Amino acid sequence: MVGPVLTDEVASARRAGTPVVALESTIITHGMPWPENLETARAVAQIVRDNGAVPATVAVIAGELRIGLHAAEIESLARSRDVDKLSRADLAVCLARGGTGATTVAATMIAAAQAGIAVFATGGIGGVHRGAEHSFDVSADLQELARSPVTVVCAGAKAILDLPKTLEVLETLGVPVVAYGQDVMPAFWAATSALPAPLRMDSPAEIARAHRVRGALGLAGGQLVANPIPPRDEIPADELDPLIAAAIAEAEAQGITGKAVTPFLLDRVYHATKGRSLAANIALVQNNARLAAAVAMELAEG
Numbered sequence: 001m002v003g004p005v006l007t008d009e010v011a012s013a014r015r016a017g018t019p020v021v022a023l024e025s026t027i028i029t030h031g032m033p034w035p036e037n038l039e040t041a042r043a044v045a046q047i048v049r050d051n052g053a054v055p056a057t058v059a060v061i062a063g064e065l066r067i068g069l070h071a072a073e074i075e076s077l078a079r080s081r082d083v084d085k086l087s088r089a090d091l092a093v094c095l096a097r098g099g100t101g102a103t104t105v106a107a108t109m110i111a112a113a114q115a116g117i118a119v120f121a122t123g124g125i126g127g128v129h130r131g132a133e134h135s136f137d138v139s140a141d142l143q144e145l146a147r148s149p150v151t152v153v154c155a156g157a158k159a160i161l162d163l164p165k166t167l168e169v170l171e172t173l174g175v176p177v178v179a180y181g182q183d184v185m186p187a188f189w190a191a192t193s194a195l196p197a198p199l200r201m202d203s204p205a206e207i208a209r210a211h212r213v214r215g216a217l218g219l220a221g222g223q224l225v226a227n228p229i230p231p232r233d234e235i236p237a238d239e240l241d242p243l244i245a246a247a248i249a250e251a252e253a254q255g256i257t258g259k260a261v262t263p264f265l266l267d268r269v270y271h272a273t274k275g276r277s278l279a280a281n282i283a284l285v286q287n288n289a290r291l292a293a294a295v296a297m298e299l300a301e302g
Contacts, residue, residue, distance in 0.1 A: 002095060004115045006056075007068030013054040014116060019296035021048045022067070022112035022120040022150070025059040025102035027285065028074065029083045030263045031123065032278060033270075038078035040282050042071075044121070044289045051293035053119075058111045060086060063098030067115050077102060085259050087140045105152065106144035109222065113148040118211060118299050120152050121292035123285045124188045125224065127157035127166030129261065130248055137261070138169065146173035146221040151211045153292040155284040156226040159188040159237070160244050160265040163195060171198065176214070176223040178207065180291065186228035189280045190237040197226070204291065208298035227291050233283035235276055243272040 006014065013020050023044060028037045045055035057069045059077060066073075077083060084101035086094055088110060094101040103111060105125050112120050126139025145152065157166045163185070170177050179185055179197030187193040201207050207225055214223065228234075247268035256264050269277045 004065045004067045004111050006115060009054060010056045010068035017300055019053040019300040020056050020117045021053045021292045021296050022108055022117045023055055023057040024105060024108040024122050025057055025077055026085055026104050027123055028077050029080060029102040030085055034078060036278060038075055040285060041074050044285055047286055047289040048293045051290055053293040053296045056117060058103045058108045060094050060101040062100060063095055065095060065111055067111055088144060105141040109144045109148040109150045112150050118151060119292050119296040120150050121288045122154050123281055124156060124158040125154050127161040128169055130162045142169050142173060145175045145224055148222055149215060150222040151225060151295060152222060153225045153227055153288045155188050155229050155288060156186040159240055163187060175221055178225045180225055180227045182228060186226050187237050189235045189240055189277055191228040191231050191234045193237060204294035204298045207295045208302060227288050229280060229284040230287055233280050235280050243269055
């Protein structure tokens with residue numbers, strides 16, 4: 001089957017108008033080690049439920065684009081070491097081959113839009129890599145935000161990226177970038193950065209209204225909501241920057257490119273921070289799930 005396959009729970013929620021929050025699967029397969037990846041996937045899904053919405057983890061399983069995974073399927077992904085990482089370019093190929101793959105932000109947005117799911121919670125989006133003026137390494141997540149009508153709640157772009165250039169590309173693409181509750185952009189593991197926020201919103205209701213109005217205007221694409229990590233869980237940017245720079249230099253020395261760059265850098269930062277970056281990542285994903293569920297509730301009620 002080419003189109004998305006919804007679990008009974010997600011399909012029932014869509015028919016009833018119950019709020020649904022899409023969740024990606026690369027955070028399970030490529031973003032965290034075992035067993036924290038499984039524990040986090042379970043915790044995030046429960047947070048979505050506790051806040052009134054239905055969680056819908058997206059992945060390709062044996063040639064089917066699945067929206068909503070059963071517990072055994074999530075555990076299988078969490079234990080796997082050879083699952084493909086799927087974005088817009090290779091999603092159809094994986095489906096055509098009957099393969100199994102985890103969806104990135106871009107691929108999850110595509111699936112969510114096809115299923116009529118308006119809100120998606122993730123950790124951090126991809127963006128413009130440092131040195132992109134030489135490598136042209138720019139994540140497909142940015143273009144997808146300009147195409148698929150989904151509100152994406154994240155903690156900003158991953159801090160390993162070139163954040164100013166990422167904001168510039170999003171502006172060029174016409175993507176609304178909203179900082180939640182503050183006037184500066186968060187920077188993934190750090191709650192604040194030196195970058196002013198293009199837009200600020202202070203409530204789930206305001207975010208939901210903007211989503212509806214964007215649709216009513218016929219504007220393509222979604223909106224990006226940058227939700228700062230709780231200050232108690234953050235790692236300040238001035239502490240992270242030299243560690244990230246060292247990790248990037250190591251990746252360049254080893255010739256690591258393409259989709260392998262982000263997992264490599266995250267792993268190096270994890271070791272350099274003695275695991276604090278993983279704890280921060282878990283905290284921010286959970287925080288984003290709460291806000292996404294609240295936005296989904298507002299959309300369902302409106």
